Amino acid sequence: MNKETVCFRDSIRKTFIGYSIVPVVVTALVLLAITGFAWSHSVTYRNEKENRETSDEISRVMDVWYLMTEDMADTFVENDCIVSRDRIFEILYERCGEFGETGNLVILSPDREVLFTSKETVPYYLTEPAYSDWGILYTAGRAEGRTVTGLSEGDICIGKSIYENGGVKGVIVYIVPEAVISRITATGERYLAVTDENGWIWSGNNKMLSDAYGKIANNFDRETGYLKNDGKLYYLCRTATKCGLTVYTADDMSSNIRVFALLIAVVVMVFAGIVFITYRSTDASSEKYTADIRKIEAAFEAVSNGDLDVRLLTDSSREFNTIGNDFNEMLRSLREQIAENRELMTDVAFAQLKQLESQLNPHFLFNTLDNIRFMAKIDADAADRMIISLSGILRYTIRDTREEVTLREDLNNLQYYLNILQIRFNKRFKYSIDISEELMDCLIPKLLLQPLLENAIKHGFGTKEKLSVVIRGYKITDKLVFVCEDDGAGIPSPRLKEIRETLENDTNDTAHYGLYNIHRRIRLMYKGDYGIDIDSREGEGTLVRILLPCRVKKG
Secondary structure, three states, rough: OOOOOOHHHHHHHHHHHHHHHHHHHHHHHHHHHHHHHHHHHHHHHHHHHHHHHHHHHHHHHHHHHHHHHHHHHHHHHOOOOOOOOOHHHHHHHHHHHHOOOOOEEEEEEEOOOEEEOOOOOOOOOHHHHOOOEEEEEHHHHHHOOOOEEEEEOOOEEEEEEEEOEEEEEEEEEEEEHHHHHHHOOOOOOOOEEOOOOOEEEEEOOOOOOOOOOOOOOOOHOOOOOEEEOOOOEEEEEEEEEOOEEEEEEEOOOOOOHHHHHHHHHHHHHHHHHHHHHHHHHHHHHHHOHHHHHHHHHHHHHHHOOOOOOOOOOOOOOHHHHHHHHHHHHHHHHHHHHHHHHHHHOHHHHHHHHHHHHHHHHHHHHHHHHHHHHHHHHHHHHHHHHHHHHHHHHHHHHHHHHHHHHEEEHHHHHHHHHHHHHHHHHHHHHEEEEEHHHHHOOOOEEEOHHHHHHHHHHHHHHHOOOOEEEEEEEEEEEEEEEEEEEEOOOOOOOHHHHHHHHHOOOOOOOOOOOOOHHHHHHHHHHOOOEEEEEEEEOOEEEEEEEEEEOEEEEEE
């Protein structure tokens, strides 16, 4: 079953909608996706940047205290394990001067005797035996002389056991001033927590990251990435420093998501309004821009029903004005030719010739304009070029009343038709013309070659996807031979036999005029064995050969 032909007005309307709404919607979706990606990237980038900067600053500060602790250990050893208070205070102030806080430096003997303290009090967890199996003294004792960090009773401590001659001579413990770290963590805009390697929180700016015991909450004790907590979405960044501390930063994405969702809702509502308005306006637009198409359709229907007095009035564009004027001129010329034929009935041959020409012109015009009608649905620019080519064909057909023209003139007209075919079929149609330049001034019947090509197109495609047509012309003694050959569907044998029999008759009782009209015109115009013969094989192609007398234009 053939596919139902769509109304041109509906096609225009769908085109308006397709080219106005679809690109806008697609662009909006792409922009929203880019905005969402950029927003997510911005949040993660700022979070990771702040986490990295905080971690780097904590590491830098801890490095200063590590170096101070090692300097203290070197001084203690150099003085034969005797505390030099002046030297220790000198190192303490030199290293801690930039922070404004010196912290509490404690030096202990192997049996927990306080050898030095920079403040008046010593934390109890450094002196009481009950704390010997955990905390900073336990961690430093197992570190074998390395400087380590540990959390004791809420204090971050830096510890180092001092070895000499294979034995422990003392332990240096520096209790980090929390105010220094708090100044670093307080500058961030996100939830932040600093923990030891066991997850105990030492410093932070919000209790949301902490559990009931003061450790980092289970939901947040994970690697960098997105997570949900209490129905909210967070982006967590986690960095472990080389001094044993871990920095957590978390961004609450929920409020940003609500803002982004509101933005999407607003955009959707705006575009819904645009779609509604566009859909309503396309009906009026399609009505306006297809008005002349409907006039042309009505005019052709009137002509096909035998009304030759119809007039086509189009005013929407220059191209349609040209079509309307040429259409009206064609009908005027056709009416004149019919009137002349009636007056010349005494000359049978001349009357028959005029009658055949009056059949040929509208037959070609109707086919060509039907092609333009369909091409206008696909490509407006291509349809514009087809209209220009059609105008050239109409001028040639209507305004030039000569019975014979030069081969060059007929080929020039044929090129207009080829332009139309090339736009309509694109790569599906190929053609070549092989005619010697020396034949260009020879006289032939007007519109001789175009019906051959039109016939090949009309019957050659069949079920084939592509069609190639070759037109050749050459001279044999005093005769001209033109060949139109295609590789199309071919003609079944019974139909080929019927066509050959029709060509030999003086009248045509069939509904097919193309080849018969050409053959009959030649027979009426030239006395002799001239005309058309045809050969075809079904599925392989068709060859039409025309034989004419060779006559050259004089002057």
